[in-house]
Amino acid sequence: MAETIKIGIADIAVSKDPNIITTLGLGSCIGIAMYDPQTKIGGLVHVMLPDSTKIRAGASSNAAKFADTGIQKLLDMMLKAGASKSRITAKIAGGAKMFEVSGSTDVGNVGDRNAEASRAKLKALGIRIVGDDCGANYGRTVELHCADGKYVIKAVGKPLRTL
């Protein structure tokens, strides 16, 4: 029986075939999924902010909150669960601009910065991005299917998209 594991904002989980890991209503946050097709181990992290080093010291100790530390932690958890780094690929979604605020304010561009920071961290770790659905102005619910690595994206008034 497949089990569905739901993670919240600034949250992380790793599981395996046949389970599904989901997070509901990603806005400007990013859902980064990792998958190893041989062991069928998958993981998902829901990060809120691009960079753990750019905020006030002591403001948070939750690694899953930031793209840089969250992606690192997800990889560590994947490896610990038995995945092999050479086989792990990533898919990312989210990073929307929920309000059309002009200029380079935090509200205006945090989605883009989250997406860029996620891509940069994955690149630095040598993990290939095989699916990317970031940006635009709408929220997304995502599901990672550990059976086959499919990353299903749902949005209000839009057809399902599978990465």
Added chain:
Amino acid sequence: MSKFESLQEVNEKYFDVLKEIGNIGAGNATTSIANMLGIKIDMKVPAVQLLSFQELETAICPEEEVIVGIFLGVTDDITGSMMFLMRLESARYLVNILMMSPDNTSLEFNEMELSALQEIGNIIAGSYLNALATMTNLKIQPTVPHLSIDMAAAILSVPAIMFGMDGDSALMISTEFGDDVKIDGHFILLPELDSYDKILEALGIPV
């Protein structure tokens, strides 16, 4: 430069003061919307909550339920932003009164209705900020409102991220009013950290 380390510190230390500001602001906002629409109101005491991000995502409704979010910048003596959120049924009810189309039950809004919603948001947020300005004797101006209708968690990710830069919790003020139909409204005030110093000092509270 703020005397505070983080919003979390302010929220925890001055919870009672912020709660009072929230009560007065929300009361004022509710009264002006009732006056504008000519409806009788029966308002409950607003609930002021300090929530973790996980709690914030489901504080109004389940994560995937579609809600209306209105976002405005705040300028002048205080800088930052604020949000007003409500469920679709509440938004439909208010728009129907304003547009004089009482039988419309659609949960989609046309162009005209969207600008009506934006105007409602403008008035609600404006009177909330007015109350704060009167209390503190500070100049507070809202900027043009921005509207988003989407999944609750996606809209709430915006304030979560703003609070997230400083800590792990968010302050939300929820109010319920109405005559026949209950209308829910939720305010999230997001001042810059140094604006808190100004607000508290203006109220004569030692920081």
